[in-house]
Amino acid sequence: IAGITQAPTSQILAAGRRMTLRCTQDMRHNAMYWYRQDLGLGLRLIHYSNTAGTTGKGEVPDGYSVSRANTDDFPLTLASAVPSQTSVYFCASSDSTSGTDTQYFGPGTRLTVL
Amino acid sequence: GQNIDQPTEMTATEGAIVQINCTYQTSGFNGLFWYQQHAGEAPTFLSYNVLDGLEEKGRFSSFLSRSKGYSYLLLKELQMKDSASYLCAAVDSNYQLIWGAGTKLIIKP
Numbered sequence: 001i002a003g004i005t006q007a008p009t010s011q012i013l014a015a016g017r018r019m020t021l022r023c024t025q026d027m028r029h030n031a032m033y034w035y036r037q038d039l040g041l042g043l044r045l046i047h048y049s050n051t052a053g054t055t056g057k058g059e060v061p062d063g064y065s066v067s068r069a070n071t072d073d074f075p076l077t078l079a080s081a082v083p084s085q086t087s088v089y090f091c092a093s094s095d096s097t098s099g100t101d102t103q104y105f106g107p108g109t110r111l112t113v114l
Numbered sequence: 115g116q117n118i119d120q121p122t123e124m125t126a127t128e129g130a131i132v133q134i135n136c137t138y139q140t141s142g143f144n145g146l147f148w149y150q151q152h153a154g155e156a157p158t159f160l161s162y163n164v165l166d167g168l169e170e171k172g173r174f175s176s177f178l179s180r181s182k183g184y185s186y187l188l189l190k191e192l193q194m195k196d197s198a199s200y201l202c203a204a205v206d207s208n209y210q211l212i213w214g215a216g217t218k219l220i221i222k223p
Contacts, residue, residue, distance in 0.1 A: 042118065042213030043157070043201070058210075090156060099209025100145050100164070105156035 002026055004106035006091050012112045013081050021076045021109050023091030031094045032074040033103065034058075034066060036087040043090065049074055050097040081113045116140045118214035120202050125220045126192055134187045134200050134217045142207020148176055148187045149201040151216065157201055160187070189219075197221045 007022045025032065034046040045058030049068040063085060065077045074093075078085055089109045094101040117139045126132040138146065145164035149157040163169055163178035163185065175188040187200055199216040206212055 040122075040215055042215045043203075043211075044213070045210065097209075099205050099211065100162065102147075102159045102162065103211070105158070107156050 004091055004093055004104055006089075006106040006109050008109060009107070010110040010112075012114065013078075015082055015113055016080050019078045019081055019111070021078075021089055021091075021111070023074045023076070023106055024072050025074075025091075025093045025104075025106075026072065027093060027095075027104065028071060029093035029095050029104075030071070031097045031101075032068065033092045033094075034064070034074070034076045035090045035092065036060065036085075037090060037108075038087050046076065046089075081111075083113045085111065086113045087111060116204075116206060116212045118202055118204060118212055120200075120214040120217045122215070123218045123220065125222060126189075128192055128194060128221055128223050130192050131188065131190050132192060132219065134189070134202075134219065136185045136187075136202035136214060138183050138185070138202070138204040138212070138214075140204045140206040140212055143180060143183075144205035144207070144209060146176075146178055146185050146205070147201075147203045147211065148185075149203065150198050151201055152198045160200075192221050194221050194223070 004025045033048045035043040047066040049055045091106040092103040094103045120136045148160040151157040161176035168177045201216045202214040203211045
């Protein structure tokens, strides 16, 4: 069982380009999340999905979009990347949407926008 | 506003005990998580407390005081592999996690 996979592992991107970060889980979890992690700051929630077909905005959603076409996949798209989006991006999932369930994290994508 | 405070960095000696503190201010409270994150890796779950008191899990224990808005993670018999960042996260009234910036723990031989 792989758990959660993310792709790519790392990416250098020119400003203004479009980029999709992929996330797939095989645990049949209902809830999925996208976070960004920046030095000196806590994990910040970008978008989340409580179940397939629904998504919601987190703390820092501007410049990002997500979709949840099925249970397993939760891609994050940067429509037009900017240097402030340089960060490490983590995808996570949890069994329920209660917020009190353990979140399981993918290995992360390190994104640099130049 | 909502806020989580934890020390930025701590240093301890192999074999010793260390306590990492976390204070929180959230709109409502539905429990507190501790996660461990090794450099360059994903966070992994350590503990979840929703009731006051101490919960022990092997070398790691986690304590919660809801009235004081305070938690700590206690690590005993420190090993070099315990060198990592420790993230505190409180669950607010909307069942969203509010994350602290993490405490980097350095273990010296």
